[in-house]
Amino acid sequence: MLSEEKGWDEMADKTKLRNDFYDAVNGEWLETAEIPADHSSTGGFMDLVDDVDEKLMSDFADMKSGKLVNKDPLMTEFLKFYELAADFKKRDQDGTAPLKPYIDKVEAVSSFEELSAQFKDWFVEGFPTPFDIGVQPDLKSQGKIKLNVLWAEGGNLILPDKTYYDKDNQAGPQLLAVFTQMTEKLLTMVGNSKEDAKKMVADAKQFDASMAPFKKNSEEMSDVANLYNPIDFDEFIKQLGEFKIGDAITEVLGEKPKQVIVTEPKFFENFTKIVNKDTFPAFKNWVIVNVVRHLATYLGEDFRQTAGIYQRTLSGQKTAMKQEKSAFYLARRIFSQVVGDYYGKKYFGEKAKQDVHDMVVAMTGVYKQKLQNNTWLSKATREKAVVKLNAMDIHVGYPDKMEDVFKKLHTTTAAEGGSLLENVQAFSKVFAEDELSKFNQPVDKEKWEMSADTVNAYYSPEGNLICFPAAILQAPFYSLEQTPSQNYGGIGAVMAHEISHAFDPNGALFDENGSLNNWWTDDDMKEFKKRSQAMIDEFDGLPYAGGKVNGKLVVTENVADDGGLSCALGAAKLTGNPDLEEFFVNWATVWRSKATKERKQLLLSIDVHAPDKLRANVQVKNFDEFYETFNVQPGDGMYLPPEKRVQIW
Known part of the structure; x- marks a missing residue:
């Protein structure tokens, strides 16, 4: 001090x-x-x-031991989830079983038509897509009452910014090499052969690279006025080509939106160059790679350590957080x-x-x-x-x-047959549905x-x-x-x-x-x-x-x-x-x-x-x-x- x-x-x-x-x-x-x-x-x-x-962390340890009395039911749910996250013995014992249903769900999809048919579940469960849609305030609503509207943005890239894909940026290839090694290892850990893992990661990087030219860089994204680009909803759906998801979006929102606010118009104008029937195999492997690398962190210790290699390299962090603290950060984030x-x-x-x-x-x-x-x-x-x-x-x-959304979070404990990953995904679905429910509703300024x-x-x-x-x-x-x-x-x-x-x-x-x-x-x-x-x-x-x-x-x-x-x-x-x-x-x-x-x-x-x-x-x-x-x-x-x-x- x-x-x-x-x-x-x-x-x-x-x-x-x-x-x-x-x-x-x-x-x-x-x-x-x-x-x-x-x-x-x-x-x-x-x-x-x-x-x-x-x-x-000290207070929550005292709550677990009974030294501190907790009378808040919301805190009780937090502590139950925190305990589940910190139970690395169970996480190790569960192995890859909690992750398998999510991989199987992606593997079962053989075309964009099939994906479009199940897009509602795919979206609220947080499966990767080459674009992000969400409900946020309309920046041009007039008067004191502002409404929430539909926004869309290009998909996330592997590297931290578009500029890392420039030919003269030496950091890009170095980071991709680390990403490749980490992800290939994760894919073999969940049961893929080394050859298949190499092919899947190569496809994922190829698909990722196809998005980069049409993304905005950090400087461009910092210009708020240029992020507000309204487009007619039907035109937006048309731009998505093989993603025929107009009905699915209407269903999750409860009504058909008139327009979408697009932050990266160039990305959607070129979307069919990125996503088409020819790129479906690479797209599918891109999804599997992202599912595995993002969800593996909720498995056992070997997975947590491996899945964090890329981010630690990116930041220069030498070691992963200790188990207890990582569990605390996860529970606190949710x-x-x-x-x-x-x-x-x-x-x-x-x-x-x-x-x-x-x-x-x-x-x-x-x-x-x-x-x-x-x-x-x-x-x-x-x-x-x-x-x-x-x-x-x-x-x-x-x-x-x-x-109110935090009152909807209920932990399924280990004794009740719950795994950490299943709880995380259930909570993600609660938050996604809560956000979507705000469509066309007044913005909560509180x-x-x-x-x-x-x-x-x-x-x-x-x-x-x-x-x-x-x-x-x-x-x-x-x-x-x-x-x-x-x-x-x-x-x-x-x-x-x-x-x-x-x-x-x-x-x-x-x-x-x-x-x-x-x-x-x-x-x-x-x-x-x-x-x-x-x-x-x-x-x-x-x-x-x-x-x-x-x-x-x-x-x-x-x-x-x-x-x-x-x-x-x-x-x-x-x-x-x-x-x-x-x-x-x-x-x-x-x-x-x-x-x-x-x-x-x-x-x-x-x-x-x-x-x-x-x-x-x-x-x-x-x-x-x-x-x-x-x-x-x-x-x-x-x-x-x-x-x-x-x-x-």
Whole structure:
């Protein structure tokens, strides 16, 4: 915790601080911190994650032993499933038997006609398809009542991003080699010959490669406005060619949709090039490969270890999680709101919930002042921005109510003949049917997208709401033992960061009701894009982990960081006796991290956030107060000429 650490002036002299602020603040920690073998990173966020895990696992062990009394029936179901997941002796004894029915189901399908006939069951049971469909909010619903509609996206690729398929990307072939070795081994473990396994994996990779040219990359997927592409439902079904599933989709939704929102039009326009009678054998092997590699992790220990090789290679994680912790993570993922509700109420509570809510309200007040005093927006746009800010909902700590879907989760224990995999699949079906039941129904603005035990926060543009789960509301982000300046440099900047997402290049396109609806004057939008481009330019091409930052990929988060730091700085100044050294030092502290080279390279390709060190170092260069506080001068590594400093909010 920050209160137990040395201040920056004890860790580094001012020369170091003026040349590399992040390293000067975090240098001692960086020298001694070690990445646990079952992690791919450690640091500010991950330390809190580990602390939350430790608390919860200890409590649940006490519940199992009777040391802690549990009276919550939802928690009882969670504990039953957790116990089943942790029973590796039974998982080993069950062998491949739980997986066999799913493989047999795929093997039995001999044509797209047969698959189409059983698509309803295939879909709700989560079998792989070369496209994803789901029910999500309509981003262009007008007014306060928004409806859920049908969305469609291209199928998932083996490699983490389309860019990995480029000829000059050396990581792609290396990862595919690991994937090949792992998957061939899994297929032999479930009874296939080595020759058959090689053929199946080769077919799966061929089918996967045929999808890649028509997929969007991470940068393209980060542009929300370009993801909204409505198409007539009948036309969409026509594009699917051999997948004649219009009736099946109508059946699972309860009515025929008028249209589908397509995120990747090019993919569906070329769908019949990927999926046709000639490609059916490769498609079928692609399905089997995906069924085996995804479900094998719910079998015995040998399967769990083997099925995780590719992901561990991708992240640089040296070893798999220990059995007990992997069981905990699985159970917690499925019973997310149940576990989050327990954590929030025990470790956060109603009083803290109200206190932090008041902090967020105060921060929005500071943000409102900044908007009203803005010098580059016209009066009309400023007023609209304030309307949007005033309409923003605030979620803090944990939800006020439990989602009904979690009341439908009932564990079939080992004594009742249940296996882990069967329970996971049954739960997946419950969640799928729950999502589909929301089609053409009003969007629930009270729904949380993160559970309370998540060390993170978010802004939802379609809900125009900000959410701060209980788990992030700890030191170094926030603590009563920290000074106000430290708290503003931590949780204050996080709060204002999420508020700023309402006015980033994506969020700015949504109105106060969460609809894609332009509320800007033409001149103001032109100026906003100019300033956003300056933020792109500030980060674009910066060297990191053997690669370079893609300024377009990270622009929304960088605009939010800029706005968050600016607003939190303004709020700190209002305390009457601000210590801006503490403010900036805590900003650098919360971003400290140490990660494997593989994880750094992966995030550089797919993550919309800039690398942690650059978030800490580059953003502060944009603020005059930083130069004044630490006497940064031309020639110092942290110096940026005034004309190059980027200020948006």
